Amino acid sequence: MFVINCPFCGEREQSEFKAGGEAHIVRPKQPTELSDDEWAEYLFMRKNIKGVQFERWNHAHGCRKWFNMVRDTSNDEIKAVYKMGEKPPIE
Amino acid sequence: MLNYNQALPKNTLIQDLQMKEIKPIMKLIIRGKKREFISAVGKSLNILLPTEANTSAQSDKLTAVWLSPDEWMIYSNEPVDENTNNYKTEELLNNYISKLNLGAVTDVTDQFVMINLKGNKIYELFQTGSPFNFDDFQNKKGAVTQTILNKIDIIVHNQDKNAVNLFVRRSFSQHLFSWMNDAASRL
Numbered sequence: 201m202f203v204i205n206c207p208f209c210g211e212r213e214q215s216e217f218k219a220g221g222e223a224h225i226v227r228p229k230q231p232t233e234l235s236d237d238e239w240a241e242y243l244f245m246r247k248n249i250k251g252v253q254f255e256r257w258n259h260a261h262g263c264r265k266w267f268n269m270v271r272d273t274s275n276d277e278i279k280a281v282y283k284m285g286e287k288p289p290i291e
Numbered sequence: 292m293l294n295y296n297q298a299l300p301k302n303t304l305i306q307d308l309q310m311k312e313i314k315p316i317m318k319l320i321i322r323g324k325k326r327e328f329i330s331a332v333g334k335s336l337n338i339l340l341p342t343e344a345n346t347s348a349q350s351d352k353l354t355a356v357w358l359s360p361d362e363w364m365i366y367s368n369e370p371v372d373e374n375t376n377n378y379k380t381e382e383l384l385n386n387y388i389s390k391l392n393l394g395a396v397t398d399v400t401d402q403f404v405m406i407n408l409k410g411n412k413i414y415e416l417f418q419t420g421s422p423f424n425f426d427d428f429q430n431k432k433g434a435v436t437q438t439i440l441n442k443i444d445i446i447v448h449n450q451d452k453n454a455v456n457l458f459v460r461r462s463f464s465q466h467l468f469s470w471m472n473d474a475a476s477r478l
Contacts, residue, residue, distance in 0.1 A: 208360055209344055209436075213422035216439060261444055262437045263344075263359035 202276050207283050208263045220256035222246045223268045224288075250274050254288060295373050298404045298464045305475040308410035310468070316405045317367040317378050318458070323394025324361045335387040336365070336380060347433045347448060353380065356435040356448055364446065364458070366405070376400075403446075404464040406457045406471075412478050413455055417447075419474050441470045 205211050228234055228242055247253070253273050258266050270279040270290055280289045295315045302311035321332065333339050338350040340363050347356040349368070356364045371378065376398075384396045408416075414425045423438035434449040443466070446458040459467050 211424075212438070215422050261439045263362075265359055 202278070204257065204269070204278065205281050206259045206262060206265075207267050207281055208265050209259060212259065212262055216259060216261040218258045218260040220258050220266065222248075223254040223256045252279060295401070298461050299406070299468045300465070303472050303475075305472060306410075306412060306478050308408065308412045308416060308475045308478075310406055310408050310471060310475070312464075312468075313370065313405050313407050313456075315371050315373055315400065317365075317371045317380065318399045318403050318405070319365045319378075319381055319384065320358070320362065320397045320399050321365060321384060321388065321394060322362045322397075323388065325393055328388065328393040331387045331391070331393055332384070335383040338365075345428075345435050347435050349433070354448070356446065358435075358437060358446070364399070366458075402461060403458045404461050406459065406464070406468065407450075407454070408457060409454045411453050412475070413453060415478050416471060416475050419478075420470070441467060441474075443467050 202214050203211050204214055204217055225242070228238075231239065234242070250273055253271055255269050255271055256266060257269050258264065266284050267281060268284060268286070268288070269281050270288060271277070272279065282289055297312065297314065299312040302309070323329070323332075329340050329342070336350070336353060338353055338355050339348055340355050341348045341357045344357060347354055349355075352368055354366055354368055356366075358364055365380065367380070378398075381396065381398055388394045389396050414429050417423070417425055417440060420441040421438055423436055428434045428436060428449060432449060432451060435446065437444065437446050439445070443459060443463045445467070448456045448458075450456055
């Protein structure tokens with residue numbers, strides 16, 4: 201359990217949120233030109249690293265807005281939270 | 292015709308905590324992002340939509356509560372006429388918002404049940420089933436939050452000291468009300 205600072209509502213407990221997987225995955229501009237392997241790479245393959253990861257989260261039981269989070273998956277430390285469309289505050 | 296039926300069994304008073312369903316209360320969800328949307332709502336209803344998170348605004352007849360940066364719920368301060376589903380407020384919003392494509396207006400009158408809670412143990416009750424920290428909320432008149440109570444989505448509006456309005460979806464209302472009664476009896 202940890203507290204997440206929703207960029208819209210403020211600090212809320214984790215149980216109000218849903219994790220939405222890795223962030224900043226760009227959809228290919230011409231999917232029809234991709235091979236099956238390339239399409240599968242885009243669709244299914246995720247880094248799932250132990251360490252600092254960029255993720256999408258949804259405040260499902262609050263404002264229902266999506267946002268991005270930088271989280272260290274090894275200790276659940278939240279490094280940054282930022283809105284969709286904004287650049288990550290840390291590299 | 293909307294469902295104005297009583298959703299909850301009866302009013303209860305447990306340990307100085309009074310819980311009752313108030314009905315029928317008109318409830319509308321409005322959504323819009325443009326600046327013109329907010330000014331059109333302000334002009335048509337004579338109420339300024341709160342843009343600060345977790346706050347509300349009130350006029351003589353209506354209350355507007357912040358739900359998200361582009362979503363608000365408007366509800367009537369007093370019960371409406373049981374013999375009609377036509378609300379002047381909705382008609383005004385349809386004319387000034389929907390027809391001009393500034394935003395969306397959805398009637399949720401029969402979707403949400405409003406429970407009025409009064410007493411000095413309201414927040415003790417909430418603390419038994421909600422992850423939300425009500426410490427600041429309870430001292431801030433007009434504060435609003437959407438959170439979970441006994442795993443059920445709720446909207447809470449701090450009306451006054453020791454008085455809140457709680458909105459819950461109709462299908463969950465009986466279960467929540469029964470849980471609240473049980474939890475209140477154990478405070």
